[in-house]
Structures are given as structure tokens and as C-alpha cells.
Amino acid sequence: MATEATAHGGYRDILRAPHALRLLTGTLVGRLPNGTGPVAMTLFVRDQGGSYTLAGGLVAAYGLANAVGQPLLGRAVDLKGQPRVQLPAAVLSALGMALFALAGLGNLPLAYAAVVLAGLFTPPLEGGLRALWPSVLGREDRVHRAYALDAVAQEVMFTVGPLLVTLLVALWSPAAALLVINLLGVLGALSVVLSEPSRAWRSAPREAHWLGALRSPGLLALLGSFFFVGLALGSITVAAVAYADDRGAPAVYGWLMAALGLGALCGGVLYGARRWAGAPEGRLRALVALLALGYLPLTLTPDPVAMTALAAFSGFFLAPVLACAFIVVDRHAPAGTVTEAFSWLVTTFGVGAALGSAAAGPVVELAGTAAGFAVAGAGGLVALLVLLATGRVLRAPDAPGARSRHAASGGADTPVHTEKNAL
Numbered sequence: 001m002a003t004e005a006t007a008h009g010g011y012r013d014i015l016r017a018p019h020a021l022r023l024l025t026g027t028l029v030g031r032l033p034n035g036t037g038p039v040a041m042t043l044f045v046r047d048q049g050g051s052y053t054l055a056g057g058l059v060a061a062y063g064l065a066n067a068v069g070q071p072l073l074g075r076a077v078d079l080k081g082q083p084r085v086q087l088p089a090a091v092l093s094a095l096g097m098a099l100f101a102l103a104g105l106g107n108l109p110l111a112y113a114a115v116v117l118a119g120l121f122t123p124p125l126e127g128g129l130r131a132l133w134p135s136v137l138g139r140e141d142r143v144h145r146a147y148a149l150d151a152v153a154q155e156v157m158f159t160v161g162p163l164l165v166t167l168l169v170a171l172w173s174p175a176a177a178l179l180v181i182n183l184l185g186v187l188g189a190l191s192v193v194l195s196e197p198s199r200a201w202r203s204a205p206r207e208a209h210w211l212g213a214l215r216s217p218g219l220l221a222l223l224g225s226f227f228f229v230g231l232a233l234g235s236i237t238v239a240a241v242a243y244a245d246d247r248g249a250p251a252v253y254g255w256l257m258a259a260l261g262l263g264a265l266c267g268g269v270l271y272g273a274r275r276w277a278g279a280p281e282g283r284l285r286a287l288v289a290l291l292a293l294g295y296l297p298l299t300l301t302p303d304p305v306a307m308t309a310l311a312a313f314s315g316f317f318l319a320p321v322l323a324c325a326f327i328v329v330d331r332h333a334p335a336g337t338v339t340e341a342f343s344w345l346v347t348t349f350g351v352g353a354a355l356g357s358a359a360a361g362p363v364v365e366l367a368g369t370a371a372g373f374a375v376a377g378a379g380g381l382v383a384l385l386v387l388l389a390t391g392r393v394l395r396a397p398d399a400p401g402a403r404s405r406h407a408a409s410g411g412a413d414t415p416v417h418t419e420k421n422a423l
Contacts, residue, residue: 030188044174065119074343083193090189092121094182127342148272148323213341218332221390230352232379235360239372263312268319292380298373
């Protein structure tokens with residue numbers, strides 16, 4: 001059940017909070033290198049005379065290194081604080097990509113080492129921002145709305161970022177685009193870590209355990225589901241290329257991706273503009289079911305105009321799913337592991353997307369474009385089945401330590417209430 005979020009101003013209330021706009025903007029700018037990395041790297045490799053196979057290999061190495069680094073750096077943030085981890089990691093990542101851009105493809109082992117360095121040390125700014133929201137915004141209903149705003153802002157970044165890379169390539173070169181984007185990333189991270197909330201933030205006391213955040217059964221269930229959500233989204237990107245090729249109109253691919261992003265943006269805005277009653281775990285199951293149903297009509301592969309409309313519809317529930325998942329992560333992460341837990345969600349989603357792209361290619365070649373889109377529908381349905389099968393461990397957590405964070409200076413609990421009381 002939902003009610004209009006009019007009592008405290010909606011999104012403007014969030015952005016007017018001290019430090020909120022700076023943190024959101026700095027995080028988005030700091031994440032530009034990661035969000036645009038595959039596009040910028042592919043353009044650079046092609047400009048250097050390399051093959052698409054080489055570009056794919058380098059992008060895969062970057063992505064795998066990123067998947068390894070995010071939870072490790074997230075755990076380091078929980079243990080050492082944000083400034084001591086985020087900024088050095090951003091600098092090392094930028095240096096790795098600068099080495100790649102300046103050395104080129106003359107020495108392939110060096111090129112691979114450079115992109116692995118860049119991926120491994122990509123700072124976990126995404127998880128860091130979500131860990132900061134409780135100390136910045138206080139009430140839990142505002143934090144939940146901030147998660148929705150974060151999901152919407154991601155869609156904007158993934159739309160604007162590639163356009164920025166294309167502009168830099170047109171004005172200068174692919175190498176210059178890599179350097180500028182990564183310099184912006186360091187500046188974004190610097191803006192975040194110099195802010196008062198980032199400097200003051202301290203993780204809650206944590207139990208020493210080698211599994212860290214992964215000792216939570218609820219979090220493991222969520223990660224299992226989001227692997228398949230990522231797989232669904234990754235398969236769409238490949239199937240959309242095949243659809244555009246079938247129509248003999250490469251520009252159609254751009255329209256489909258833009259429609260997907262626009263749908264997610266609209267869905268996120270509407271989701272975050274309302275207050276939602278009830279436990280988020282049940283709401284997440286409903287949203288994932290709607291997401292899966294939204295992917296299924298893509299298998300009809302109608303004319304480009306209708307297909308663009310279906311793409312927008314299929315993306316509508318993605319940002320709400322992500323925003324609701326952020327809440328569930330926060331509720332199930334063991335005390336003192338919140339940044340690591342969010343980083344695991346990013347990693348799992350990214351690995352699923354990469355494998356979805358890899359799986360959709362052979363499916364399209366063997367069974368056609370519609371079958372490629374069917375991979376997305378199947379991924380969404382499996383994600384739902386995982387949530388249904390793990391309903392017992394995804395029940396609302398009893399321990400209040402999972403829902404309150406020692407995020408203010410000196411480790412004081414932030415004034416965040418349980419969802420039952422806030423909503």
C-alpha cells in the first residue's frame with residue numbers, strides 16, 4: 001500500500017538537506033570512469049587498430065577485476081573509514097587507466113595489467129553513498145527516498161556518460177577521453193571524501209568474521225536473486241544489437257537503450273515519490289515479478305516503434321527494484337558491514353550482467369533474436385523464484401543493529417527508525 005509523500009517535500013526535501021547534493025553529485029562524477037569504462041576502452045582499442053575480440057578481452061579483465069575489488073574495498077571502508085580508502089583507490093584506478101591510455105596496445109601484458117589495476121581499485125563510492133545517507137538524512141523514510149533518487153541518478157549517469165565519452169572523442173581522441181573521464185572520477189571522489197559526513201562517518205562495531213557481510217542468510221538470498229536480475233539486463237543489450245541488425249538500422253539499438261533507461265528513470269521517480277507501507281522484502285518480490293513480466297513482451301520483436309515502447313515498459317520497474325533492494329540490503333547486512341554489503345550487491349549484479357551478455361550471444365546465433373530476449377525474461381523469472389524460495393530467510397530481521405548505523409561522529413547511532421514506525 002502506498003501513500004503520497006507530501007509531508008516532508010519529496011525529492012526537494014532530500015536535495016535541500018545539508019551535504020546531500022554534494023554527496024550525490026560527487027558520487028556520480030566519481031563513478032563516471034566505471035560507468036563509461038567499457039565504451040571508452042572499446043573506442044580506444046579500435047582507434048589503436050585492435051580487434052573487437054581484444055577490446056572484449058580487455059573490458060572483461062577490467063570488469064572481473066572490478067568485481068573482485070568492490071567488496072574487498074567495501075570491507076576496507078567499513079574498517080578504516082571512507083577517506084583513507086576511497087581517495088587512494090580512485091587515484092590508483094585513474095593511474096591504471098592513464099597507463100593504459102598512454103602505453104597503448106604495443107605491450108599487451110602491460111595493457112591487461114593496467115586495466116586490471118584500474119578495475120581492482122575502482123572506489124566503492126556507490127556503497128559508500130548509501131552508507132552515508134542515514135547520517136545525512138536522519139529519518140528512515142527520507143533515506144528510502146534517497147535510495148530511489150540514487151537509482152534514478154544512476155540511469156542519468158549511464159545515459160549521459162557515454163554521450164560525454166563520444167563528445168570527448170570527437171573533440172580530441174579516445175586516449176584523451178580516457179584521461180579526462182578518470183581525472184573527473186578522482187575529482188568526484190575527492191569532493192565526497194572531503195565532505196563533513198564522509199570524514200565523520202564510522203561503521204558500527206562489527207563481529208570479527210572472515211565472511212564479513214556474507215554471513216547474513218538474507219543478504220545471500222538477495223545476492224542470488226540479483227545475479228539473475230543482472231543476467232536479464234545484460235542479455236537485453238546483446239539481443240538489442242541483434243534486433244537492430246535484423247532491421248538493418250544500427251541507430252535502433254540506441255533508441256532501445258535510451259527507452260530502457262527512460263523507463264527506469266520514470267519508474268524510479270514515481271516509486272521514490274511515494275511512501276510505502278509494509279516490509280520491503282515482500283514489496284521487492286512483487287517488484288521483481290513485475291520486472292520479469294515486463295521483459296517477456298520483448299520476445300514479440302515487433303516493428304521498431306512498438307519495440308521502443310516495449311523497451312521503455314520493460315525498464316520501468318528496474319529502478320524501483322534497485323531502490324527497494326538497497327533497503328533490504330541495509331536491513332540484512334550484519335552490523336559494521338554496510339559498505340561491504342552494498343558493494344557485494346554491485347558486484348553480483350555486474351557479474352550477472354556480464355554473463356548475461358555472454359550467454360545471449362550464442363543464444364541469438366542459434367535460435368534468433370527473440371530467443372535472446374527470452375533470456376532476459378527467464379533471468380527475471382529465476383530471480384523471482386530465488387526470492388520466493390528464500391522467503392523464510394528474507395523475513396524482516398529482528399536485530400535492530402542491522403537497521404541502525406553508527407554513522408555520526410563518535411559512533412553515535414543515527415536517528416533512523418524501523419520501517420514499521422516510520423511508515
